[in-house]
Amino acid sequence: MSDRTRITELTALTSIAAQVNCTQDLDEILAGALQTTLEVIGEDSGEIFLLDEESGDLILHTHAGLSASFVAEESTIRSGECICGRVVHTGEMSLIADIVTHPDRSRTACAKEGFHSCVRLPLLARGEVLGLLNIQSRDRREFTQADVDLLTAIGNQIGIAIANAQLIDDAERRRATLDSVMNSMVDGLILIDTRDRIVYANPRAAEILDLPALQTARYTFADLDRDIRERVARPRRTFGQLRAALIDPQTTPTVELTLTAPASRTVQARFFAIHDGGGSSLGLGILIRDITREKEVDEMKSQLLSTVSHELRTPLASIKGFATTLLRDDVEWDDTSRREFLAIIDEESDHLSELIGNLLDMSRIEAGTLRIEPEPADLRPIIEGTAAEFRRMTRAHDIEVRLPAALPPVMADARRARQVLRNLVENAVKYSPGGGLIIIAARVQSGMAQISVSDQGIGIEEHQLPRIFDRFYQVDSASTRKVGGSGLGLSICKAIVEAHHGSLWVESQPGAGSTFTFTLPLARTETSR
Numbered sequence: 001m002s003d004r005t006r007i008t009e010l011t012a013l014t015s016i017a018a019q020v021n022c023t024q025d026l027d028e029i030l031a032g033a034l035q036t037t038l039e040v041i042g043e044d045s046g047e048i049f050l051l052d053e054e055s056g057d058l059i060l061h062t063h064a065g066l067s068a069s070f071v072a073e074e075s076t077i078r079s080g081e082c083i084c085g086r087v088v089h090t091g092e093m094s095l096i097a098d099i100v101t102h103p104d105r106s107r108t109a110c111a112k113e114g115f116h117s118c119v120r121l122p123l124l125a126r127g128e129v130l131g132l133l134n135i136q137s138r139d140r141r142e143f144t145q146a147d148v149d150l151l152t153a154i155g156n157q158i159g160i161a162i163a164n165a166q167l168i169d170d171a172e173r174r175r176a177t178l179d180s181v182m183n184s185m186v187d188g189l190i191l192i193d194t195r196d197r198i199v200y201a202n203p204r205a206a207e208i209l210d211l212p213a214l215q216t217a218r219y220t221f222a223d224l225d226r227d228i229r230e231r232v233a234r235p236r237r238t239f240g241q242l243r244a245a246l247i248d249p250q251t252t253p254t255v256e257l258t259l260t261a262p263a264s265r266t267v268q269a270r271f272f273a274i275h276d277g278g279g280s281s282l283g284l285g286i287l288i289r290d291i292t293r294e295k296e297v298d299e300m301k302s303q304l305l306s307t308v309s310h311e312l313r314t315p316l317a318s319i320k321g322f323a324t325t326l327l328r329d330d331v332e333w334d335d336t337s338r339r340e341f342l343a344i345i346d347e348e349s350d351h352l353s354e355l356i357g358n359l360l361d362m363s364r365i366e367a368g369t370l371r372i373e374p375e376p377a378d379l380r381p382i383i384e385g386t387a388a389e390f391r392r393m394t395r396a397h398d399i400e401v402r403l404p405a406a407l408p409p410v411m412a413d414a415r416r417a418r419q420v421l422r423n424l425v426e427n428a429v430k431y432s433p434g435g436g437l438i439i440i441a442a443r444v445q446s447g448m449a450q451i452s453v454s455d456q457g458i459g460i461e462e463h464q465l466p467r468i469f470d471r472f473y474q475v476d477s478a479s480t481r482k483v484g485g486s487g488l489g490l491s492i493c494k495a496i497v498e499a500h501h502g503s504l505w506v507e508s509q510p511g512a513g514s515t516f517t518f519t520l521p522l523a524r525t526e527t528s529r
Contacts, residue, residue: 008040011040012036012037012039012150012154013154013157015032015036016032016033016036016037016154016157016158017157026161026162027061027062029158029161029165030048030061030062030161030162033048033154033157033161034046034047034048034062034063034064034133036154037133037135037151037154038064038065040150041135041147041150043135043136044065045064045065045066045115045136045137045138046063046064046065046133046135046136047060047062047064047066047074047134048063048123048131048133048134048158049061049132049134050130050162051088051130051131051132055079056079056080057076057077057078057079058077058084058085058088058131058132059075059076060075060076061131065136066113069112070112073107073109077107081107082104082105082106083099083102083104083118083120084120084132084134087120087122088129088132090122091122091124091129092122093119093121093122093148093151093155094119095143095147095148096117096118096120097117097140097141097142097143098117098140099111099116100116110136113136115137116137116138116139116140116141117136117139117140117141117142118137119133119134119135119147119151120132120134121134121135121155122155123155123158123159123162124156124159125159125162125163126163130159130162130163130166131158131159131162133151133154133155182200182202183203183204185202185204186204186289187204187287188201188202188204188205188206188207188208188209188286188287188289189201189202189204189205189286189287189288190205190214190285190286191274191283191284191285191286192221192246192283192284192285193282193283194281194282194283196220196222196246197218197219197220197221198214198220198223198224199283201219203215205286205288208265208267208288208289208290209228209259209267209288210231210262211227213227221246225239225242228257231259231260231261232257232258232260233258233260238255238258241255242269245269246284249273249284250273252271253270253271253272254269254270254271255268255269255271256268256269264292265290266290266291266292267289267290267292268288268289268291269286269287269288270286270289271284271286272284272285272287273285308355308359312355314348315348315349315352316348318344318345318348319345319348319349319352322341322344322345323345325341326338326341326342358488358492359488361488361492361495362488362491365491365492365495372412372413372416372499372500374411374412374413374500375411375412375413375414376409376411376523377411377412377413377414377417378409379407379409379410379417379442379451379520380403380407382414382417382421383401383403383421383440383451384401385418386418386421386422386425387399387400387401387425387440389422390425390429390438393429394429394435396434396436397428397429397432397435397437397438398435398436398437398438399438399440400437400438400439400440401439401440402441402442403441403442404442404444407442407444408449408523409523410449410520410521410522410523411500411520411521411523411524412500412520412521416496416499416500417496417500417520419496420493420496420497420504420518421440421451421453423489423490423492423493424453424516425438425440426489427453427489427490427516428453428454428455428457428514428516429455431457431458432457432458433457433458434457436455436456437455437456438453438454438455439452440452440453444522447521447522448502448520448521448522449520449521449522450519451517451519451520452516452517452518453515453516454513454514455513455515456512456513457513458510458511458513459508459509459511459512459513460506460508460510462510465508468490468506469490469493469494469504470491490504493518497518497520500520500521501521502518502519502520502521503519504518505517
């Protein structure tokens with residue numbers, strides 16, 4: 001082989017190697033490598049296929065010197081099909097002087113295109129076939145050992161390029177997936193290297209801490225300390241715990257921070273160590289979680305348990321006390337006293353039964369199993385019956401009913417509707433300790449029946465109105481503590497009303513009373529269908 005030919009080959013290999021090293025664009029690398037190969041081998045027709053890992057098919061990736069019809073027909077070669085598929089299966093180069101007579105040929109495109117001779121070169125990396133380089137000749141050509149050596153070297157270069165591109169693509173996909181997962185986390189995530197530099201923070205961490213600078217470059221734990229120190233309750237104690245967690249996360253894995261601005265919130269920081277495959281430390285991770293609502297719920301549940309325990313003990317103490325009194329052998333009670341004691345036991349038993357019923361209803365609401373059985377129901381007897389019941393129970397209040405002449409039936413569970421109304425009237429009596437007028441009214445508006453209970457009692461502070469119906473929430477004031485109660489009634493009422501596809505709301509003025517209103521859907525009559 002002449003010096004010129006050797007120089008040409010070396011130049012071709014150098015050119016392909018340079019393309020592999022200077023760009024990560026696989027399309028650009030393959031197109032350039034194919035063109036260089038065709039020039040140095042002295043042909044004008046070729047193609048490069050990449051192997052689809054899932055199907056095993058060869059997918060045409062780049063080509064030169066081919067007709068549109070050939071490209072369309074040869075764009076995909078099935079696994080094991082024709083000469084190309086056979087070469088991929090064996091992993092060995094095939095030099096073919098006469099394509100038409102070759103025993104493995106099963107496709108006619110090469111003959112139609114006028115090809116006589118060809119090279120089928122598997123593109124390998126780490127012993128694995130990644131694709132196929134095809135060189136076709138429209139003349140009958142015997143490929144030499146020099147051609148084989150050159151093409152083998154070129155194939156190795158292209159194989160390395162494909163492997164590198166796949167590794168980069170796989171790494172980018174993994175990183176994109178990891179970024180997507182970390183950016184979608186409900187909790188915040190902060191990663192700190194061994195020099196206390198924050199090398200990563202997801203958007204949720206910046207949001208929870210209200211610290212956009214957390215995601216900027218060259219941000220350190222010292223910067224975090226500086227930026228939130230003024231917004232942390234008990235900063236010296238908190239940052240002492242944080243420093244201890246940084247030094248030894250196993251001893252202090254969790255730290256709670258109470259942020260005071262821009263809004264009060266409680267944040268939990270959970271530390272964990274990060275190691276490489278050899279066990280060496282790479283730094284620390286911190287999971288940031290906003291536990292404000294959880295803390296509030298825990299506090300409300302504790303308050304609820306305390307209140308319920310007190311409410312249960314009160315009727316039980318009365319029942320036990322008067323029952324024990326009646327059973328005393330050393331005292332003879334007259335009929336009037338006995339009836340009075342029994343009436344108290346009966347009343348307290350009803351109170352206890354109602355409280356237990358409320359607890360059971362609340363558990364059904366929490367479990368999503370509260371059941372109602374709606375049917376056409378007449379509101380008039382429900383309202384008038386409830387008013388009559390409370391007139392017998394209280395003499396300090398004037399209970400007035402205001403109903404229109406025509407009050408159409410509603411679609412409701414009558415027992416549950418009565419439970420809601422009774423609870424609202426009971427609250428009106430309870431929170432009007434000085435007596436006064438209580439009005440139970442109803443009207444029809446926008447296809448719904450509106451039932452309201454108004455009192456002239458102590459009212460509700462404006463800041464408490466948005467949460468008055470929350471589960472486990474109880475208005476905390478001197479007046480409510482005197483009145484007592486479990487604090488379950490309104491949340492149960494709201495759940496019952498909403499199960500009827502209605503609404504419950506309150507309007508109140510401190511010191512001037514409250515009006516609770518709920519709606520129920522009207523029953524459909526024959527004329528309205």
